[in-house]
Amino acid sequence: MTPQRVTLITLGVDDLERSKAFYAALGWTPAQVQEGIVFYQLSGQVLGLFGRVALATDQGRPGAKLGTGAVTLAQNFASEAEVDAAFEIAAAAGAAVLKRPEKVFWGGYSGYFADPDGHVWELAMNPFWPLDEDGSLTLPEAE
Template sequence: MQANRVTLITLGVADLAVSKAFYAALGWVLEEATDDVAFYDIGGAKFGLYSLGKMAEDLDLSIDDLGCGASNLSQNYPTEAEVDAAYDLALSAGAKPVKKPAAIFWGGYSGAFADPDGHVWEVACNPFWPLNDEGHIA
């Protein structure tokens, strides 16, 4: 079995209802949910939002010990205009601006915002990674 793969990305959230509303405003389609967790299909993998208390309980940690490692999630778009539109949509949904989209040193175009819990999302146009019709890296 291939080791370098991800089948589930789960973000710990302080208020699941607020986070579900934020991602719905971005156009994310909820697949299933309980009182403590929400799952979204992301094409061969899952994306989850999990209440911090239940996440800590499941991992046998305190909420303070969950940590917030330096990371960001990224969505690539085929054009700079689509990057701008995704960034503007996130801000209108309540995201905190992190970095306004602009040309970047490596030859692409990107910006960043934070969701209600501070999870950083990058929106980018990467000319070196063309996308297929489903939006996956070709």
């Protein structure tokens, strides 16, 4: 049995310097920069940016064409105003606006953007999932 956790998420990017500049415009600071890869310390996890060609080789698939797939990365916030503010920062940084934040069918508030490499991010406020003081999310007990 393996532990139920994710410790590192690595995004394949076409231009590492462009991607670093985008995430810097969001206010993110790299925790480590190594040749060809950048790591950001998140709350209990790490996000890496790695060139697509190098990532495919590292995966044992040299020459593979890596896409972005059907994955959404999400950041939850405590209020609709926080979602709106973060969304405007992303848009100003050059994110592709996919869906502006709005009230959604499940009772929350969310919007979507794509980073320069097409990785989709959701910014959301979920009134049913309160955040810890450090912004981390622990699912409430099922009723």
